[in-house]
Amino acid sequence: MILSSLSLINFKNYQEINFDLSDKINFFLGLNGAGKTNILDSIHYLSFSKSYFNHIDSFNIRKGDSFFSISAEFKKHTIHYKTYLAYERSKGKVIRVNDEICQKFSEHIGKFPIVISTPLDSNLILGSGEMRRKFLDVLISQFDKIYLNNLINYKRLIKQRNILLKQFSKKNYFSKEDLDIYNEKIIKTGSYVFEKRKGIIGLLRERVLFYYKLISSSQEHIDIEYKSQLHNNAFSSLLSKNIEKDRVLCYTSSGVHRDDVDFLINNTSLKKSGSQGQQKSFILALKFAEFELLKNMINFKPIFLIDDLFDKLDKKRVLNIMSLIANNDFGQIFITDTDLERINAILKERNLEYKCFFIEKNNIHEKRITD
Ligand SMILES: Nc1ncnc2c1ncn2[C@@H]1O[C@H](COP(=O)(O)OP(=O)(O)OP(=O)(O)O)[C@@H](O)[C@H]1O
Ligand SMILES: [Mg+2]
Incomplete structure (x- = not known):
């Protein structure tokens, strides 16, 4: 399964962002607090109808606003799924997949399967x-x-x-x-x-x-x-x-x-x-x-989301993981990191298909880093 595009409005620190994703590896780079984890969380929302971190929907609305929305296009086999999730303080939550409104959120689970790893997993x-x-x-x-x-x-x-x-x-x-x-x-x-x-x-x-x-x-x-x-x-x-x-x-x-x-x-x-x-x-x-x-x-x-992938690992283990990812087809992966130099070094050594997104000032832009 592939997530081809993502669009967020008033979701956490983002007012409005849209971007197209790589079918393979997507790196998200930025300083602490930039909003890298928030991107992964929006994908978690689409999969489980809730945040990985905060189950109270209103906490995920950008401060001062009254609603948030997450729109995305998934591709499973050859079928496209236009997916929309929105939460409005006065109206509650709605999920729509190809214009069909989801009546029961528990039935939505499993439509867009993901595996997510975040530092919270130490729990x-x-x-x-x-x-x-x-x-x-x-x-x-x-x-x-x-x-x-x-x-x-x-x-x-x-x-x-x-x-x-x-x-x-x-x-x-x-x-x-x-x-x-x-x-x-x-x-x-x-x-x-x-x-x-x-x-x-x-x-x-x-x-x-x-x-x-x-x-x-x-x-x-x-x-x-x-x-x-x-x-x-x-x-x-x-x-x-x-x-x-x-x-x-x-x-x-x-x-x-x-x-x-x-x-x-x-x-x-x-x-x-x-x-x-x-x-x-x-x-x-x-x-x-x-x-x-x-x-x-x-x-x-499934989509593989790995937050702070290399944190706490020594150089040897980082290289082992990158070889594991490079030598196997894990499909579409989302990786966040704070260290551009580290990602740069990894990419230089390997011929990987990827996109790299930089996050700053509550905005996101894609840039090649090894050209
Ligand atoms: N509802 C909200 N409205 C506005 N901003 C929010 C909201 N919820 C979270 N944020 C902001 O999102 C930022 C945290 O984003 P996130 O956790 O994605 O950062 P990060 O890039 O993953 O940082 P780190 O490298 O430390 O893990 C914080 O600055 C926080 O203030
Ligand atoms: Mg983070």
């Missing part, structure tokens, strides 16, 4: 299990609508079950039959989520190991392990075993909402023992693996 290593579950959920939801529906239903059912547990406690009353109504559906939807996550982590693990080796020149060994209570227990027995605990906590203590993924380096926790460069290398390996997996599932290449 995947440093943050809570929720971050790692979200990573898996976002990846699987882009190619499996049934997963997304099961996940949405599962979360709703757990919420309802927790409300029921609270009511029991408040009214000093208990009905196993009432709880069983939820349990049955929770087991069905949760088991689907578990099986899918298990399958995807198996595939992902192998590819992350592969990419990590390439990026690090095999300097250290990494691993990924899926942690779930459902590995060794039937969901139904977990729910019945923990019923007294759940009644005390007024909370459902077992299920896939408690899943986690362990990231390891040389057999110890990546969070505790990995250096910043090793953690960054791991995240990138994870993202390259995500890209490959998603591509195989949907049978076309």
Whole structure:
């Protein structure tokens, strides 16, 4: 899939910009705070109907304005999709693809698949299990609508079950039959989520190991392990075993909402023992693996957005990554960086198809840098 053109009005720091993109690599260069990440975020908006960074739409309107819009043209196989997303304070959000208005935003997900990597991804290593579950959920939801529906239903059912547990406690009353109504559906939807996550982590693990080796020149060994209570227990027995605990906590203590993924380096926790460069290398390996997996599932290449690609990496790892990108066809890639010299050096050594965009004073212009 290719994003051929992008046009932003009142989106974050941009009043009005339009530009055409390269089908291959697009570099965005500018100083800190110039607006590089904001460009990637506008593409995230088109894919997920929301910002990667701030889920409150109004925060993304340029200060002092009342609306923003993002227009783009995507090309998938030979079909063109004119896509328009706008948010207006008084009217809310609208998404239109080829003049067809999207009625439900969750149904829009998967139309324009992307893989995004930003410095916030360090939360995947440093943050809570929720971050790692979200990573898996976002990846699987882009190619499996049934997963997304099961996940949405599962979360709703757990919420309802927790409300029921609270009511029991408040009214000093208990009905196993009432709880069983939820349990049955929770087991069905949760088991689907578990099986899918298990399958995807198996595939992902192998590819992350592969990419990590390439990026690090095999300097250290990494691993990924899926942690779930459902590995060794039937969901139904977990729910019945923990019923007294759940009644005390007024909370459902077992299920896939408690899943986690362990990231390891040389057999110890990546969070505790990995250096910043090793953690960054791991995240990138994870993202390259995500890209490959998603591509195989949907049978076309998603758009690859990599924010601050080279930050924290040593020269050798930067070269390894550029060779990886140059020697493989990752389709259309968007890369941001602050360092023109670094990009210049990389481009001089390779014959890459690219466009380079410079961002300053809330404006963007394209310029060749190696001519
Ligand atoms: N709603 C908004 N209205 C106006 N400006 C905004 C809005 N939201 C964000 N900005 C501006 O966008 C700029 C940040 O843009 P962005 O994060 O894309 O920078 P960047 O080029 O990626 O910087 P860095 O190199 O530090 O990552 C800030 O100057 C911020 O004030
Ligand atoms: Mg940035």
